[in-house]
């Protein structure tokens with residue numbers, strides 16, 4: 302089996318200090334958490350931006366400062382910026398994190414309900430964002446909340462907008478979308494073309510059980526406060542504790558962790574593009 306890539310989703314758009322004291326919100330807090338989680342075995346970091354009040358934002362200055370601080374504290378990790386919609390609906394604003402030329406960025410290829418919102422990604426917007434990925438050469442992580450989003454991504458390959466091998470992240474267990482069961486995870490993984498790679502992001506209580514399933518299946522794992530606030534015993538978790546838990550399960554069943562360099566090879570990332578973001582943020 303390939304080594305295990307642990308992605309940390311540190312912040313997201315939803316958790317506040319009222320939800321958990323452990324969520325990193327400022328660029329400095331996020332970068333310090335990246336360093337700790339990298340030491341615990343994570344190699345990819347899914348990054349959102351928050352404004353001075355802690356609200357989700359697509360302000361590029363904050364993305365730039367966060368990336369700058371991550372590169373200072375953990376220069377080898379893979380940075381994956383979010384293009385999610387809770388921080389704003391403007392097409393260009395959502396695409397701008399991709400234009401900073403991180404190694405990866407998230408790309409949701411469909412719409413669904415999430416708590417309190419319609420997570421809206423229209424066919425026209427999906428095509429627009431796919432063109433930005435094509436033009437920048439940034440590797441998308443296809444965020445799959447429902448099975449049809451896989452087909453939508455494969456359609457973009459047919460249209461020449463995305464280049465295989467694709468990397469998918471199954472975000473399951475969120476209220477309003479596909480339930481976070483092992484049966485659904487197996488079905489989704491079986492629905493991919495053979496050359497694709499995948500990660501699971503179980504939401505809430507599904508995070509750690511689905512991590513265990515993915516480790517056994519040969520997939521990869523996303524963990525972190527964006528997706529889940531708690532350890533399995535119900536106590537509030539730090540990002541590092543969630544990474545440590547996933548790493549411990551992998552260790553117990555004999556699956557080694559991928560370094561950032563190994564993760565680049567597994568995800569077919571061009572190592573020469575590792576630091577393209579530096580010219581955009583300095």
Ligand code: ZN
Pocket residue numbers: 310313314347349383385407527
């Ligand atoms: Zn996110």
